[in-house]
Amino acid sequence: MKAPEDFRLGENRYGKARVRVGKLSRAENGVHSFCELTADVLATGDFHECFVSGDNAHILPTDTIKNTVHGLAAQQEVGALEEFGEKIGRHLLARSRFLDTVTSTLVEVTWDRIAVDGAAHPHAFIQRQPHRWHTEVSVSRPGPSRIVSGIDDVCLLKTTASAFSGYFVDAWTTLPETRDRFLSTLLKGRWEWRSVPADYRGANAAALEAILRVFATEFSESVQATIFSMGRAVMTAVPEIARVTLTLPNRHYLHLDVARLGLEDRREVFLPTDEPHGQIEAVVERA
Secondary structure (H helix, E strand, O other): OOOOOOOOOOOOOEEEEEEEEEEEEEOOOOOEEEEEEEEEEEEEEOOHHHHHHOOOOOOOOHHHHHHHHHHHHHHOOOOOHHHHHHHHHHHHHHHOOOEEEEEEEEEEEOOEEEEEOOEEEEEEEEOOOOOEEEEEEEEEOOOOOEEEEEEEEEEEEEOOOEOEOOOOOOOOOOOOOEOOOOEEEEEEEEEEEOOOOOOHHHHHHHHHHHHHHHHHHOOEOOHHHHHHHHHHHHHHHOOOEEEEEEEEEEEEEEEOOHHHHOOOOOOOOEEEEEEEEEEEEEEEEOO
């Protein structure tokens, strides 16, 4: 007879996901500030008995975790995502001795003031940018916090100053070489901090500015070369950053030959396509 198998609990964590918060701040002069974010808060700790025997004595309800995010937003300004994520983690660790690590992943939607007659309106906003600021903060009971900031969905396009040539060719290679092509991507970036900057928001803005400057001003021999240049530029602009992870899908604009329609082809008509696309990812770090 086959002996019964033994099982044990492996890695585990629990928490609350998709906790949404809109934080309004009113200044005495009638000017409003508004911040909107979504938080995923997950904890590791001494939860063994909950999983294996159904004993919930060490489990802080996920509803309490949700309330913690809302309560902290009510008590104070949200400020930088990095700072708010640390507050969430420290608060929960202080409340429950069964938690070891709290990881908060925060995503911010950017609202800009609407300009009316050349002046920013005091309480009317618009979402202009598709990109979203992203922060992951892991707070552990012993040791320093680990903070990774970044940005998602930065939609970039340039119509020249990009090439792809001199690559390895095998029997099934059909792609023609080019020294003049579109370069389009939906960039995702992450950067890990080695020290705390004076201003997280300002440092993140400087990192994005460095990425955009490289994209706009440097000739691209390949997406790979552009990624490395972007990562190097971010760490040059923001010395507090230890390493940068970038993902750049290569979204194609295919030339449509309108000569087939009996028209002069001036290479001005293209077919946007993002499936399939090249997927290029890299980590750039300090030596």
